[in-house]
Amino acid sequence: MEGPISKRNPISKRSKGNSSFDKEKTRQVRQRQSACLTLELIGFIWISWHFVPNLTIGAPVIESLRKHTKAYLDCHLMVTNPIDYVEPMGKAGASGFTFHVEVSKENWQELIGRIKSKGMRPGVALKPGTPIEEVYPLVDSENPVEMVLVMTVEPGFGGQKFMPEMMDKVRSLRNKYPSLDIEVDGGLGPSTIDMAASAGANCIVAGSSVFGAPEPAAVISLMRTSVSDNQEKC
Numbered sequence: 001m002e003g004p005i006s007k008r009n010p011i012s013k014r015s016k017g018n019s020s021f022d023k024e025k026t027r028q029v030r031q032r033q034s035a036c037l038t039l040e041l042i043g044f045i046w047i048s049w050h051f052v053p054n055l056t057i058g059a060p061v062i063e064s065l066r067k068h069t070k071a072y073l074d075c076h077l078m079v080t081n082p083i084d085y086v087e088p089m090g091k092a093g094a095s096g097f098t099f100h101v102e103v104s105k106e107n108w109q110e111l112i113g114r115i116k117s118k119g120m121r122p123g124v125a126l127k128p129g130t131p132i133e134e135v136y137p138l139v140d141s142e143n144p145v146e147m148v149l150v151m152t153v154e155p156g157f158g159g160q161k162f163m164p165e166m167m168d169k170v171r172s173l174r175n176k177y178p179s180l181d182i183e184v185d186g187g188l189g190p191s192t193i194d195m196a197a198s199a200g201a202n203c204i205v206a207g208s209s210v211f212g213a214p215e216p217a218a219v220i221s222l223m224r225t226s227v228s229d230n231q232e233k234c
């Protein structure tokens with residue numbers, strides 16, 4: 001099934017060929033599609049005591065999960081020293097490694113290189129107070145990040161209220177980078193998904209709205225449809 005993310009991803013446009021390269025790329029894109037569409041079910045967050053005051057999931061949990069699934073494991077590292085975690089996260093089987101722009105001002109090029117060398121997909125996240133312009137160099141780089149995560153709440157805790165004013169950042173990113181994967185995290189659910197999707201977000205992280213719903217599958221389906229419908233309009 002063609003998921004919404006593929007419309008953003010230039011790789012999928014090349015995937016109609018017959019070479020083994022194309023087939024492998026198609027497989028990777030499909031794997032990513034299921035990742036972005038199942039973030040509601042499998043969201044991995046590593047939180048340190050420095051950037052935010054609590055600690056949740058780390059490499060041992062990723063390693064344990066990896067034994068049971070081929071799913072794309074999207075890891076958002078809310079840590080002050082992401083470079084220290086590249087090796088263990090790669091070894092554990094993480095698929096995506098998203099670090100914060102606020103803590104990687106000097107070494108982001110090395111960081112991105114190391115993430116890719118461990119077979120993970122690099123992403124950069126920004127907090128609500130950080131201007132979107134700060135991530136542009138990381139997307140424009142010769143060795144760029146492949147996803148930008150726009151936080152729509154202050155990072156650290158689930159159950160917070162979606163910040164609609166963050167949609168200006170999503171719109172700016174989408175206008176500048178038509179095929180970039182843009183993720184949003186925080187307060188996403190049936191009442192906010194259209195705002196995010198119409199602004200251009202195509203990867204949705206949702207916790208409370210899914211896990212707190214009497215029918216989680218219906219909420220996932222609704223959000224998936226919103227992303228898909230809004231991509232059709234672009």
Ligand SMILES: O=C(CO)[C@H](O)[C@H](O)COP(=O)(O)O
Pocket residue numbers: 043045153154155156157158159160185186187188205206207208209
């Ligand atoms: O942890 C978070 C912030 O760091 C996220 O916002 C959380 O994973 C999503 O939760 P919710 O959908 O309840 O906002």
